[in-house]
């Protein structure tokens with residue numbers, strides 16, 4: 480009589496947990512990188528919210544509860560052991576959107592030098608690599624978005640716009656812009672602006688998660 484595959488898998492996971500004790504990145508339960516409940520919470524949904532210019536954005540998950548904790552652990556606490564689990568809903572959403580858009584390339588926001596030094600990895604490309612997807616390195620940062628203290632609200636917004644530029648002409652190239660968490664959409668707006676300025680087109684955005692707006696903006 481043979482052990483069933485799921486039982487065998489559980490046994491292997493438990494053996495690994497004994498060797499490398501970890502807590503669930505989503506809820507803190509002992510001995511698993513991601514417990515089965517938190518794994519279930521990573522099932523991809525389809526949360527849609529266009530950018531201001533009408534570009535559709537699809538997000539796999541809502542950035543709340545254990546999903547938020549897990550993504551924060553992955554991005555800020557070095558929990559790259561859950562990269563594979565987080566890549567599944569992102570890749571699922573990307574494949575679903577790309578099936579409708581036709582041939583496209585992926586574009587991501589280049590990480591800052593400071594963020595790279597702090598983390599030692601680049602979260603979004605790492606998730607994509609887990610799914611054997613590789614973004615085109617077509618954008619670069621042209622300046623830091625600092626030194627805003629003396630600027631008013633409008634000038635600050637203008638200062639943020641223009642922080643990215645294409646490395647060369649993107650004429651005739653179509654992209655899906657990929658990011659980890661969408662909050663206001665300002666980051667994706669800037670990707671769309673930079674790609675469009677270089678002659679390319681962003682046909683859609685895809686993010687791993689979306690921050691639900693609890694309150695309508697006041698202006």
Ligand SMILES: [Zn+2]
Pocket residue numbers: 503504505506507508513514515516517518545
């Ligand atoms: Zn958990």
